Amino acid sequence: MDPARLDGLVPDHLGPRTRRIVLRDLAVPVDIGFHDFEVGNPQRVFVTVEVWLDEASFAAVDEVAAAWDYDFLRSEILLLVEGRRYNLQETLAREIYTLVAARAGVKGLRVATSKPDVYPDCAEVGVELSSF
Template sequence: MTPKMAPEMERRIFIRDFRLQVSIGIHDFEKEGPQTVVVNIDLLLGAAQSAHGDRIAKVLNYDVVHDGIVALAKSRHFNLQETLVEAILDLCLTQPGVIEARVSTEKPDVYKDCRVGYEAVRRRAAG
């Protein structure tokens, strides 16, 4: 009789409802000052992240992702949410153990009756 293998556990780290002031937009009035942007991130981790032994050195430290996004948001003007999301995806996928990242942004102050945003998912290149 073959022993049953435990199913692979999926592990994720997330940052939700991260409110930032970002210089973003294509209109002249948007270029006059920063706007609120809400960022949500979901990171799929590889199996190696499971053997952490309760030690921070063995896991993805979300401070690095959080602080990296703050620095990115302050670094330049973004015309489009799509460009900001792509830059955050680049940051996330350079972190050890991250195999997939889902990033969304919203500009909550554009309309009074809805939220508008952009979302993209990217996997780390095989290799």
């Protein structure tokens, strides 16, 4: 079916109110932690980034040039942690948050980091920053 045939059939009250891009549970090896056994021993950190975009920044046509760059999220996070040492997840989350918040078109943002291998009796420990 030609999607153009559906133009004008969706009532205004059912139009999208938010537009979100998600990078979920990117597994990144990070030298993080302040305990002696953590220093110099990279740990798995999961990073989740949810970006709410303004309408103009969300692809309205099926063309790569119109899309928000997903690769940016992944590659810039990997570059950010490469060769770095962090004492706290809070610092890592704040740096990722700032990196993404500075991009054009961002209306809302949530960044979460978690360390899944800290305790044997829980899934993960983490921090989260959000604009709402």
